[in-house]
Amino acid sequence: MGIGTILLIVLVLLLAYGVMVYNRLVTHKNRFENAFSQIDVQLQRRYELIPNLVEVANKYVAHEKDTLTEVIEARNQASKACKEAAANPGESGLVGALAKAEQSLGNAMGKLNLVVEDYPELKADETLRDLHDELTSTENRVSYARQAYSDAVMRYNTEREQFPAVVVANTCNFNEADLFEAANDEIREPVKVKFG
Amino acid sequence: MNFFGSQDNRKKQSLLLLVCFVAAMLAMAAVIHVVAVFINVPLSGKLDFGNPPGPAKAFIVLIWLTCLAGGFFRILDVKAGGAALAQRFGATEVQPKSRFREETELLNIVDEIGVASATTPPPVFILHREDSINAFVVGGFKGREALVVSQGALEKLDRDQLSAVIAHEYGHITQGDIPVNMRLLVALSSLNAIDEVGKLLMVRSREGELFAQPGVVVGIVLRALGSIGVFFGHVIRSAFSRQREFLADACAVQFTRNPESVASALTDIRNDVTDAAIHGVHAEEITHLCFQAGDVTRWYKQFFATHPPVQKRIDAIDPHYAAKARAKKRRSDHSDKPKVKQGGSAASNVTNINVGNGTTALQFAQAPEVSNSSLAQTLSPTGGIGVLSDKAAMMISDPSSCLAVLHAIFVSDDRSNSKAYYEAIAFAYNKVFAHSVKDIAESIPKALATEQLAIIEHATAQLRHSIKLENRQRLLKSLEKLLVVEGEFTLMNYATLQLVRRKLDAEFPVLETKVGITTDTNAGSNAEEQVDNAPAQGMKVKTFDKMGEEFALLLSLMVESSGNSGERIDEQYKIALACYTKHHHPRRLSNEPGIVKELEAAFQTLYVQPKAIRESFVQHCLDIAQADHHIAKEEHALLNLFAASLNCELQIPVKRAA
Structure with a gap:
């Protein structure tokens, strides 16, 4: 066997290994992108629930217009930011913008909750109660989705930064992914909707 | 807990066990081959492993066919998929938009953890007739799992705990435990088939002369081979299963990010009186995937236990959980009733x-x-x-x-x-x-x-x-x-x-706790907790007989301190000691050299015994001291010492002086 043959075999093996690493990176990348889209799905679900909640509240407390409008506006903004970020999950700036929009939505929801606390008949409404259950579960899902996203990003980044993979990653343009960092602690707190 | 690290560790260990299992199966095949050749020696007079003679070949083929048949029937059994298996257990599926609030909550939780684990939520079933706290996943080979939760779990656990239990089951799903478990089950069933065929052969020829017939010999050999194989298969599979439980616990912590709720669910299970094991025709298929299977009591049974002891699982999540929970409870009690003062020790x-x-x-x-x-x-x-x-x-x-x-x-x-x-x-x-x-x-x-x-x-x-x-x-x-x-x-x-x-x-700290005195309660309470938990692990509890020496020492000091005459003391001592041990231990004297060191060692031994034993012992000592209706100063000092060293509360009754 000539040296040429051996070199060829080594080259083919190296190439095969490279392909394997590349595929693994693709798998992980898709996984974390999918995880991000889960956040998106759950956030959308939440954005859909919020108008319903506002509508029910509107029946009882129409005069608290400022708060209700604020909630709806914040919701619209967050929904828009979410769509933009979902379109391009790798970009860190967009995720940051979403986090900010989420924060102001959280603040607005907090105000709405204070309003709801003041009206016992609103608190007693059954539709609102069901919506509350939905919203609580969705809040959980949002945080779980974020967590799953972080886990997936961690796995991807670990994979990407380890030795042989880092070569493939750098040549094939696998960028480092961002963790979903909340701007401050407030956003990490779930929106509390408490009735009775 | 470091759940990512723990997961990696458990995965490695269980992989090792899988390799062991495959090796054991190969060894089994080799043994069958060798045995077949050997029992053929009297017939053909040849010893040839490479190319065994006709009857030996037939024997080997018979065994392989038996294995295949046994495995095949098991495959038929489990290939129906999770939902069908769950229904066979008598579980009913939870419909979305259920009228019952607890059922919708369960569905919500399952969906939530599904998001956390990035898995499609399986159909959910409730086992209505099961009052114990349990949950399991069943499924065939193709990932058509179903999640079954017992009624007891729904009733007895709060939302966080239920999430933890569900997350544990999701751990089994994401780690691919169900297909592996099913394959192990099929392998074991095929070994079991050898045993069964052996049994059949032996029963049929019982009428005739037992050892003259070749069928019986074959039957005995088959039974021996089968049961040895099943034995080792079970041991390895159970060890594998225990590792996967730890792995699933680690996954549960990862998904919920709430180690406390996982530990508290486990604690509730430990304190639950209902028998934990799931019973039924197909119980074997699922005990490996249950959230828990009840702790074993005999030492040899732990080799076959599909689940690690609950205490070990809690320790793996957070060794100081019980202490923390107790401190938390105390804090909340404290804020509820601020007027109640906590005793210092x-x-x-x-x-x-x-x-x-x-x-x-x-x-x-x-x-x-x-x-x-x-x-x-x-x-x-x-x-x-x-x-x-x-x-x-x-x-x-x-x-x-x-x-x-x-x-x-x-x-x-x-x-x-x-x-x-x-x-x-x-x-x-x-x-x-x-x-x-x-x-x-x-x-x-x-x-x-x-x-x-x-x-x-x-x-x-x-x-x-x-x-x-x-x-x-x-x-x-x-x-x-x-x-x-x-x-x-x-x-x-x-x-x-x-x-x-x-x-x-x-x-x-090891002898006493200072819980509740200062804000820094953890250090003290942990030590107490570890000691308090020791009996629960079932390992450190000695029988009374083995502790005879310790009891003898404490009792002799107690009777001596009464200040009675020598004979009276001897008699009291004998009566008292008879309550604890059959063996005779000589009475010790308080002025012997090294007595204090021995006393401290005895306290160490007795301290890890269940509280009930310690308390009743101290109470017994009090009775001894009171036998003469008078508690002398020495008696009092000793009682205090015993109570403090054994961490018991001592109620010495007040008697006004006559």
């Missing part, structure tokens, strides 16, 4: 005691947060707590005299001994202090003897607030040094010193 709850002269009724409980004004009240002779003679009260009015009086307590009656003691004090501190100790000892010798407990109580109460913990500990150390005469305590000095130590809240 376990044994110092309000205890009314009757000291030798029968006149002193002491209240031992010192609220840890005594303010200065209430301290003054505590210390005033008429302040209600304790009755101290005026003279003694005057002697211990300030911290330095308190220090002195604590030293004065130990002044011996023997003149030469006391002289050496003063010199030692002068050497350890200074002459002035030695003088003040001597002054106190000489001015109130009677009070020191009769009101010793009251004096200790008052002196330590004051010192506890005037000097820091580390200084108190230093004080105890030097006091201990002073008292060790020729490398040995006298028993009474030891008992008194322990009392002082306890009253100063300066004891070693």
Whole structure:
């Protein structure tokens, strides 16, 4: 066997290994992108629930217009930011913008909750109660989705930064992914909707 | 817990076990081959492993066919998929938009954890007739899992705990445990088939002469091979399963990010009285995937246990969980009822005691947060707590005299001994202090003897607030040094010193706890917790017989302290010891050399026993002390020592002096 043959075999093996690493990176990348889209799905679900909640509240407390409008506006903004970020999950700036929009939505929801606390008949409404259950579960899902996203990003980044993979990653343009960092602690707190 | 690291670790270990399992199966095949060739030797007279003669070949093929058939039937059994299996158990599927709030909540939780684990939620079933707390996943080979939750779990767990249980099951799903488990099951069934065929052959030929027939010989060989294979297969599979439980627990922590709820669900299961194991025709298929399977009680059964002991699982999540939970509960209790004061240490709850002269009724409980004004009240002779003679009260009015009086307590009656003691004090501190100790000892010798407990109580109460913990500990150390005469305590000095130590809240953490006294409760309570949990692990509990020596030691000291005549003591001792052990242990004397060290070792041994045993033992000692309707000073000191060292509460009844 000539040296040429051996070199060829080594080259083919190296190439095969490279392909394997590349595929693994693709798998992980898709996984974390999918995880991000889960956040998106759950956030959308939440954005859909919020108008319903506002509508029910509107029946009882129409005069608290400022708060209700604020909630709806914040919701619209967050929904828009979410769509933009979902379109391009790798970009860190967009995720940051979403986090900010989420924060102001959280603040607005907090105000709405204070309003709801003041009206016992609103608190007693059954539709609102069901919506509350939905919203609580969705809040959980949002945080779980974020967590799953972080886990997936961690796995991807670990994979990407380890030795042989880092070569493939750098040549094939696998960028480092961002963790979903909340701007401050407030956003990490779930929106509390408490009735009775 | 570091769940990512833990997961990697468990995965490695279970992979190793899988390799073991495959190796065992290969070894089994080899053994079958060899055995087949060997039993053929009488027939053909040849020993050829490479190309076995006809009958041996037929035998081997027979076994392989049996294996295949056994495995095949099992495959038919499980290939129906999770939902069908769940229904076979009698579980009913939960429909979305269910009328019941708890069912919608369960569905919500399943969906939530599905998001957390990035898995499609499986269909959910409820096992209505099962009252124990349990949950499991069933499924075939293609990932058509179904999640089954027992009614008991729905009723007894709160939302967080239920999430933890569901997350554990998701852990089994994401880690691919179900297909692996099913394959192991099929492999084991095929081995089991060998055993079954052997059984059949033997039964059929029982009528005839048992060993003359070739069928019986084959049957015996088959049974032997089959049962050995099944045995090892079970052991390895169970070990594998235990690793996967830890792995699933780690996954549950990862998905919920709430180790507390996982641990609290496990704790609730441990405290649940309902039998945990799932019973039924197909139980074998699912016990490996249950959330729990009930702890085994016999040592040999742990090799076949599909689940690790609950305590070990809790420890893997957070070794200090129980202590934390207790501290948390205490905090919440505290905020609910702020007026209830917590006793400083376990044994110092309000205890009314009757000291030798029968006149002193002491209240031992010192609220840890005594303010200065209430301290003054505590210390005033008429302040209600304790009755101290005026003279003694005057002697211990300030911290330095308190220090002195604590030293004065130990002044011996023997003149030469006391002289050496003063010199030692002068050497350890200074002459002035030695003088003040001597002054106190000489001015109130009677009070020191009769009101010793009251004096200790008052002196330590004051010192506890005037000097820091580390200084108190230093004080105890030097006091201990002073008292060790020729490398040995006298028993009474030891008992008194322990009392002082306890009253100063300066004891070693392993013997006592200081939970609830300071804000820094964790360090102390952890030590207690580990010790308290030891019996639950079932490993450290010795039988009474093995602890006979320890009981004998404690009992002989107890009976001796009553001050009765020799014969009476011997008799009492015999009766008392008979309650604990059949063996005879000679009665020990308190002045034997090395007795204190042995006593401490005995406390260490007994301390890890279940609380019920410790408490009843101390109660028994109290009964012994009370046998003569009088608790002498020594008896009292010993009782206090036992109670404190064994972390029991002691209620010494108050008897007014006649």
